[in-house]
Amino acid sequence: MTRLTLEQALDLVTGADLSRTREVEGVPSLTMSDGPNGLAMNLPDFSGKVPATCFPSPGALAATWDIDLAEKVGSAIAAEARAAGADVLLAPSVNIRRSPLGGRGFEYYSEDPALSGAVGASFVRGVQSAGVAACVKHYAVNSQETDRMRVSAELDDATLREMYLTAFERIVRDAAPAFVMASYNRVNGTYVSQHRELLTSILRDDWGFDGAVVSDWGAVDDPVAAVLAGLDLEMPGPALGSRAALTEACIDPAVRSAVLQAGERIAAAARRWAGVEPADVDADAHHHLARSVAASSITMLTNDGVLPLADGTTIALIGALAVEPHRQGGGSAGVHARTHDDLVAELTARTTSTVEFAAGYAFDGDDAQHLRDEAVELAARSQVAVVVVGPGEGADTEGRDRETLTLPAAQLTLLETVFATGTPTVVVLNAGAVVLTEPWSHHACAVLAWWLPGEAGAQALADVLTGAVEPAGRLTETIPLRLEDTPTAASFPQPGHAYHAEGLLVGYRWYDHDERPVAFPFGHGLGYTTFMYGEVALLEQSPDEVVVEFSVRNVGARTGSEVWQVYVGPSDPQRHRFRAVRALAAFGKVVLGPGEERVVQAVVPARAFERWDVTRSGWVCDGGAYEIQVGASSRDLRGHVVVQRDARLPEVVLDESSTLREWLTHDRLGPRLLDEAAAADLSGGTTAFLTNPIITLMIGDLPIRRLFGDPSQALSRELLHETSRGLGRRRGPRW
Incomplete structure (x- = not known):
């Protein structure tokens, strides 16, 4: 493929109109349509929408707890999209239902990220198997409609990673969506459309996303900052003001490079997904x-x-x-x-x-x-x-x-x-x-x-x-x-x-943490028959997963389905007082006739035993005993088994903002820091200062850059950087 010119790239990074990207030589236009519960494509004159199958809302789809059904629905909607000339389906929506007051809760799958990610990944696989690009949205922390265009979601990194990004990560890693949509809101003060950590560091560098990032419609606040952060396409078009701003800013080599890279991503998506033959719609x-x-x-x-x-x-x-x-x-x-x-x-x-x-x-x-x-x-x-x-x-x-x-x-x-x-x-x-x-x-x-x-x-x-x-x-x-x-x-x-003061305690995690009474718990639902569970046994475990086995038997008089649910939590919840006592780790649905019994082997991924450690900027397993609980809801638990997991603690990632105490207590860098101090200050004054327990008690929480930063001091910033060089962020395990 010939590489794009700058003019072509500038054309591609802003939309042509409400639903299409621009066409340039060798790159066809992409047509986009909404559609989490069915094709919502506007007629050409905007007098209405194309007639389509209206499936149950995404919240209802998730209530089936049936990932095969989710894939079938995705495939069916994609077939109708292709028949109508749409190349990209703006779905699924996988934001977390932080509050039952959320006006868009019907469009989101669940209050739980594991369920949301599993259903969303299946939906994406269905869409893309039918020749339509899926665009997972609204990335990220888009949890309320009030002031949604500018509200800033304020939350810590652990809550961000474990609660609000997990579903997106699961979908990116498992289903490889062609597009991710950047949401309207801000996260910790920065608009998502220009949030480099979210769009590049996490989405691309950590998760390996190789598709294109599109803005929600009208979500771009600063087009130059957005393209530098990793946004590839601003919608809708024609966005003439943004194009002019980008054209002027391209005098900066960094902006020029970012525009060319974004244009290439849109071109790659268009060549892959535009113009596939329409599917027959039944x-x-x-x-x-x-x-x-x-x-x-x-x-x-x-x-x-x-x-x-x-x-x-x-x-x-x-x-x-x-x-x-x-x-x-x-x-x-x-x-x-x-x-x-x-x-x-x-x-x-x-x-x-x-x-x-x-x-x-x-x-x-x-x-x-x-x-x-x-x-x-x-x-x-x-x-x-x-x-x-x-x-x-x-x-x-x-x-x-x-x-x-x-x-x-x-x-x-x-x-x-x-x-x-x-x-x-x-x-x-x-x-x-x-x-x-x-x-x-x-x-x-x-x-x-x-x-x-x-x-x-x-x-x-x-x-x-x-x-x-x-x-x-x-x-x-x-x-x-x-x-x-x-x-x-x-x-x-x-x-x-x-x-987000509730932190990780969203939904059932909140109620179960202190055994608060509820009307009906997460995962609850009755059928026209009843089921009995057998004992839970540990079948095998490895660094990547744990496999448990149990039986489910239909003890009623008619055929029915049971949704088995596996939850994981520390055997001693007091170890983590502000974390969930249990969290969904695996689930499935079995259909059994009267008296029929089936042995289920449930795979619990390593991630279920891990947490995001802010000081290490990575996923860690504290190790020790964890309880795997099996049942029919978060409150109807029929059996359990305790497993021992080895600790997996990556080195703490240190920089100038890390505290003196964090540097001194680091297993590898602490001794190295003292060695460097002794070599740099032969008088021993710096070493005596660093090893004085009173000093550590009083100012141990002070960022080290405030103590050492002057190049003339024994520990200059260059020396601190040299000392910490080589530490990196560990990628998360496979699901």
């Missing part, structure tokens, strides 16, 4: 897949035996959301669905039961007494009531965070009055993320989380209610008892600066 097959995912995502929180519904009963279907459900979240990723289904028709078609409908409440939230009276009258003369409730369409959207986790007052009053009839009641929650289930859930005979189910949601719910399909979903986010119990209750959202 819309019926994709609709069937959407139905399967929706059913697999439905999460049954409680059931006293009322489900599945008995055939031939009279069913009161109540709730405006039952016939006009919130099928997807709001914002740029909205899909123009080809079709929508109807729950009344679907239930009627699957059963000999009589199904009657009453709205029960108004969409605008008004307390419509007549609607409630009609619903209560219907429930009173029916054998079972199915009440569909939820926060409504405006609660789950890009651009705005939620204000509450509580259902609208009119819906709570409706539930109370329906419960009072004495008719067995099933409550169905139509929401993109969790809502509070207290104090009403114990009055319900069953509670189902329907999530945002996509175009085939009614078919899926009818399948589950009638027992044609089991509810196979599991919670990807803890349901708290109260909003006040959440780790960010006092600090979310925050405009300007979002201080």
Whole structure:
């Protein structure tokens, strides 16, 4: 390939318009489209969007805990993208659900980085296997919608690496996405689009990313700083001001080199991904897949035996959301669905039961007494009531965070009055993320989380209610008892600066740390059968992984699926008081017939035993005893085994900002520093100063550059640099 000229590179590093890159000689244009839950491609005249399959929201997809389904969905969306002429799919979104109030929680997979990374990697593999480039987003720490264009996420390096970057790292290492999208926000004061540590040091140097980095739309604050930091493409175009600024700045050789390098990356991506032959789209097959995912995502929180519904009963279907459900979240990723289904028709078609409908409440939230009276009258003369409730369409959207986790007052009053009839009641929650289930859930005979189910949601719910399909979903986010119990209750959202004071204790890590009571724990979900676990045994271990073995047996009367979950934590949690007592390390889903038993071999990666050490700038294993726990949720643990791991402690990386104490206590550099001091100052004064315990006590935490920096002193900066030369950052182990 001929190398780009500077003019060509300048053309390529800024977009052509809202969705396309520029075309230059030998380099075709790339067309980009949103689409975490289906193709969201604008029509050429922007009068609407291309009709496409509306899959369940990403949060619902993750609730299946099924990575094979995630790959199939990615492949299906990519096929529709290719058929419509899109080369790049702006998905998946793998930010962490820091708070259940996050308005875009529906688009993110989980409060847990291991689950998010596994589902996201499978989705990317599916997309790219179908000939479309995947763009994982929003890198990084994009956890709130409030002030999202400029808010600065303030957090320490350990929290950044372990909680907010882990999913991205997993996807980059395992699935090799073609693009990574730099988010709007700042991290510790610097816009991500010009954050060299994030875009180059971590993403490329540490993780080995060799694709291209694109900005979120309008996220570039300083185009010159951005390209120097490692951004390759500013979107949208034409961005004439940015091009002019870059052209002028190219007098600087560093800027010129960065522009040429960025242009080459965009050119490589365009040559690889643009113009692949369109795939045939089987819309019926994709609709069937959407139905399967929706059913697999439905999460049954409680059931006293009322489900599945008995055939031939009279069913009161109540709730405006039952016939006009919130099928997807709001914002740029909205899909123009080809079709929508109807729950009344679907239930009627699957059963000999009589199904009657009453709205029960108004969409605008008004307390419509007549609607409630009609619903209560219907429930009173029916054998079972199915009440569909939820926060409504405006609660789950890009651009705005939620204000509450509580259902609208009119819906709570409706539930109370329906419960009072004495008719067995099933409550169905139509929401993109969790809502509070207290104090009403114990009055319900069953509670189902329907999530945002996509175009085939009614078919899926009818399948589950009638027992044609089991509810196979599991919670990807803890349901708290109260909003006040959440780790960010006092600090979310925050405009300007979002201080992540909870650190690593996000989601279930927070609740489990002090055994705080919750409504329903992370990983929880019931089916129409039950499972028993056998003892957990250590099968093998190596520096890279640990393999444990256990059996899962279906002890119920019908076929069902179980999501087994493996958690890892230190045997003595007091060793790390501000770390999780357990964290998800592995998971899988098994389908078993009645009485069937299967032996599971779960692989726990070395990373599960490691933490990010700030002083070493690397992953370390403290060594000692770790407990591997196996169960059906973070609170339903059925067995465990203790393993011993060897310590893996890379040398501390020292520089002029390291403290005197860190230098003196370093295993290798401490003695070397004293030797250098003795050789540089034959009077012995410097050595006496460094070895005086009173001095260490009083000023040991002082950065060493404040003590020694003058070239005339015994320990000059050049000598300190020479002493520390050769220390480097250890790369993380494989997953």
